[in-house]
Amino acid sequence: MAKLPLPPQPAKVEPIKNNPKKWHIRDDPITWQNWYKHINWLHTSVLLSTPFIALYGFFTTDIQLKTWTDTELDPYNAHRGFFYSHLGWMLLKQNPYRIGRADISDLSADPLIMFQGKYYGVFALVLGFIFPTIVAGYGWGDWRGGFYYAAIARLVFVHHATFCVNSLAHYFGDKPFDDRNTPRDHFITAILSLGEGQLIMKQKKLDEEKKKLNWGVPLDQLPIYTFDEFSNNWICIEGVIHDVSSFMDEHPGGRTILATSLGKDVTTAFNGGVYGHSNAARNLMSSLRVGVISGGGEVESRKKKQ
Template structure:
């Protein structure tokens, strides 16, 4: 609770919207990256993705599909959302002026540099992730979306510049996974988890999944791309009818995707869109439409579905 309160206050200092406002749009961005439903889609141009989207009347028809239940249930999120404007003015502008007066005997200087200039700098560092981090850099982990990794942007944003990894594995607490990757945010989260009770758990993608993602990208640039697969599709699976699957897996964390029975229980908590999206189809419900049309899934996600297949529908 203490850490979450501090982070909520720090969030108001950025003057970029409340936690609830920001998280909902960030989830929309990840779920529909590079589409018309992406608030800052790179497909609409560099200026639009940087800051042009702010000046366009928002129209997000798929916003209703984004899960907000965890945000609505969080008392800190609710309070910060309710009092966001006065908190932002207090911590983003009044506090710097007070500090300027106490330390330098110049409240106006504190307001100018600690308030206005600092806010503008923070805004544009964030905007650069939405814009340049989708235009310039490497794509080691996914080529499904425009997100890229850029060391210079990582330096400006405390690690967020390693954006290709973030889009490939959004549930991982890290952005830069290599030892020399500049990611202070990762180090702080790890230290708080390791040595305090403030961060009780962290999520980390396995080295195997990371290697597989890199292999898929490498394979996509290979002349063999149309012939090789990163998973063995020739494994014989049990065959059953949909009715048999529903009877056998009633109320179990099992879904049907593209004619295959998929056991998702071990992965449900790590699902970037939340377990609720999977739970809606438990009991061998057909999740094909949700998987293919309602959400943009990466090659890694499609590979996981292949891994979790336990039977074929006939």
């Protein structure tokens, strides 16, 4: 009698040996030369992400406003002209009775937001102007360049790039979402606004693609059958009759499962009794429906209990 081959033996794994003589960075004291080697940068980046976001707001020194797009409550309403939406909304007086209001109780309860608001002017001055100048001055002796390029020019560029989102992004390009609002997509706007000009959802294209899909005959247009008239070649799910003859060979569970379900209400089996079907399966079944059951159909599992 032939001997069966032995199963492959697992590879031997050498245990990790404790070697007290092996050097590790923790064995060295923290100094100015090696402090960065002692830091777990992954954990540190997670812990400091929220404070850094707040610091970014101080660096940009932007004005915090809510927006009500394309309405009189919109502080930079594009319908009031290109200049107004780009810069004029900050230079011209706003009607206090047409300023949009919002519930900011969640912001008022955030200690980081309240801290930022309380010391906003100080941090904006220090981190937006003084700090960049000091870095360039002490770093490579360029005090004027630090003040002009790292502070003034940087803020001018960042602000106008942001303002382009309010102006250019509402005047040039296509409207891929709908024609009711003014936001547009254009590659030039995307370049000037650092990517903000190519973010609109392509809803129009999606709507055109949806028109090409077979969503099945609407339920209110399907013929009505009694359960006695229900054909043995169909199946019923949630009161809707489906002709699955063209799908039986493609059914992932095999032809047999569908064959044994013909002429029956398989609502329970379809919804988890046998397998919980996905939205894709439901969309497919909608293209196979041929009628509805008068009274909503019969659930086989409930009939058996009765």
